Amino acid sequence: MPLKIDVIKDKILSDNYFILRNVTYDLTRNDGEVVRHKREVYDRGNGATIMLYNRDKKTVVLTRQFRVATWVNGNKDGMLIEACAGLLDADEPEACARKEAIEETGFQVGAVEKLFELYMSPGGVTELIHFFMAEYDDSHRTWAGGGVEDEDIDVLEIPFTEALEKVASGEIRDGKTVILLQQLQLRGVMA
Ligand SMILES: Nc1nc2c(ncn2[C@@H]2O[C@H](COP(=O)(O)OP(=O)(O)O[C@H]3O[C@H](CO)[C@@H](O)[C@H](O)[C@@H]3O)[C@@H](O)[C@H]2O)c(=O)[nH]1
Numbered sequence: 001m002p003l004k005i006d007v008i009k010d011k012i013l014s015d016n017y018f019i020l021r022n023v024t025y026d027l028t029r030n031d032g033e034v035v036r037h038k039r040e041v042y043d044r045g046n047g048a049t050i051m052l053y054n055r056d057k058k059t060v061v062l063t064r065q066f067r068v069a070t071w072v073n074g075n076k077d078g079m080l081i082e083a084c085a086g087l088l089d090a091d092e093p094e095a096c097a098r099k100e101a102i103e104e105t106g107f108q109v110g111a112v113e114k115l116f117e118l119y120m121s122p123g124g125v126t127e128l129i130h131f132f133m134a135e136y137d138d139s140h141r142t143w144a145g146g147g148v149e150d151e152d153i154d155v156l157e158i159p160f161t162e163a164l165e166k167v168a169s170g171e172i173r174d175g176k177t178v179i180l181l182q183q184l185q186l187r188g189v190m191a
């Protein structure tokens with residue numbers, strides 16, 4: 001466990017859209033030994049995600065969209081099924097989750113529950129995602145959803161059991177989405 005962290009150099013390698021830095025730092029350990037690391041850190045900002053579920057219908061609302069990062073890494077058509085999510089930008093996490101739910105799925109939900117905040121890829125990505133869930137019903141629908149600007153998002157309202165089957169089969173393989181579905185399962189709210 002390091003006692004002290006001294007930054008030697010913090011260089012921006014790219015700031016085209018998000019920020020890629022190369023940070024050089026010395027870690028002083030308990031025994032006084034100093035270790036120098038040079039590590040790349042990718043800063044895409046923080047995000048929020050929200051699982052929309054309906055206890056009566058036993059359904060969840062998910063999104064499907066093209067994700068180029070998955071396409072360049074083995075996802076054949078690049079399409080990924082995910083819980084609704086977005087980058088915080090200037091918003092508070094809950095406000096972001098609510099806004100993304102409307103923009104991406106069309107649902108304007110009532111009470112929202114905060115679950116936790118998780119680092120999703122701490123080896124090199126700064127991003128902290130704030131996790132939420134909310135019950136939805138048909139009266140919450142404001143429009144068909146689909147995202148803003150050049151986002152082209154399909155909205156999937158599917159049975160919870162089908163979502164779990166898609167996790168088991170590998171069709172759903174987005175970390176935040178699996179975590180949220182398992183939270184619903186752990187709590188037994190969809191039983
Ligand atoms: N021009 C440009 N646009 C970009 C770039 N990278 C992303 N965008 C655009 O920025 C917008 C981001 O949409 P959001 O809905 O706010 O974010 P997200 O991509 O869905 O991110 C959410 O899910 C991610 C995956 O789990 C999370 O990493 C993230 O924190 C957030 O929760 C999208 O329109 C996307 O096309 C880029 O390099 N250039």
Ligand SMILES: [Mg+2]
Nearest residue numbers: 084085086087
């Ligand atoms: Mg999004």
